[in-house]
Amino acid sequence: MDVQMVPDPLKEPEDLQRLQPKVDVEKELGYVFKAITLTRHKIDGKVPLIGFTGAPWTLMSYMIEGGGSNTHSKAKRWLYRHPQASHMLLKMLTDVIVEYLLGQVAAGAQALQVFESHAGILGPVEFNEFSLPYLRDIARRVKEKLKETAKDIPMIVFAKDAHYGLEDLSQSHYEVVGLDWTVDPRAARERTGGKVSLQGNMDPCALYAPKEHISEIVKKMLEGFGTRGYIANLGHGLYPDMDPENVGAFVEAVHTHSKQINKRM
Known part of the structure; x- marks a missing residue:
């Protein structure tokens, strides 16, 4: 056909x-x-x-x-x-x-x-x-x-x-x-004046990195956004050749580091 x-x-x-x-x-x-x-x-x-x-x-x-x-x-x-x-x-x-x-x-x-x-x-x-x-x-x-x-x-x-x-x-x-990955989270917080929650913004290509590196990237991202009104996400969509296990590593890193950041704050 x-x-x-x-x-x-x-x-x-x-x-x-x-x-x-x-x-x-x-x-x-x-x-x-x-x-x-x-x-x-x-x-x-x-x-x-x-x-x-x-x-x-x-x-x-x-x-x-x-x-x-x-x-x-x-x-x-x-x-x-x-x-x-x-x-x-x-x-x-x-x-x-x-x-x-x-x-x-x-x-x-x-x-x-x-x-x-x-x-x-x-x-x-x-x-x-x-x-x-x-x-x-x-x-x-x-x-x-x-x-x-x-x-x-x-x-x-x-x-x-x-x-x-x-x-x-x-x-x-x-x-x-x-937010896409080219926007600094702290600057976005200041510019939006707390009127909205923010979502984002890890570069999707970071998922090509080794799993332990993904964890560090996620940690820096979460620290940039802080705990006020935030949804962790990528800065755009997944690509077809990305390893699902690396996506899982991203999700796991969000859970792990968000708990640590919340305790500190």
Whole structure:
């Protein structure tokens, strides 16, 4: 059987007419909700279940580039040549994302994370126009809707490489701001002013190190963040060739050193 993934990216604003004006999220993504419910039952309360989504600008970039890109020049071309159409697409994506996240909560997700993985390809001006407003809108709308059902779900925003936006992100209706490995935790604490908890931020490539070295790296990371409002994590995702045992060493080091730091403080 020959299976192909044929890219059919958006090229011009007229292509927006190919998109569904109103998406039935339950019909299109119901399999995700079923998987979340099944997972929630299987983990049996041992760990919290986190739902997630890509953010509008990141999804827009994939839709226009047709895949990954080093420059994202095709997507950024839209921002400069077709700003009105760009906002139209970002708004459409935001509407779907809000319904998608609400569906995940209904299915059993206990926290939500929004990934703006391509934030760093934007400068501060473009980020403030084409990313930040939609990140804020997602959190605000999800929380308002959840209030109607008396649910209070913590939300995490991760805008990779958007160092310039830490202050704004800490005032964007999210309880947690994720950091990549290029951000100093102490500086992030100062810049966010204690308004949010922080998450991160070990370089994923540190997992290629020997296990005993991983432990030392984790120790330094935890000391940098301290004990106030912190979620230990990597600064981005795992790579396919990483050894699961080294991932286990990371988790074990977090448990060991966090206990030691808490005792000292």
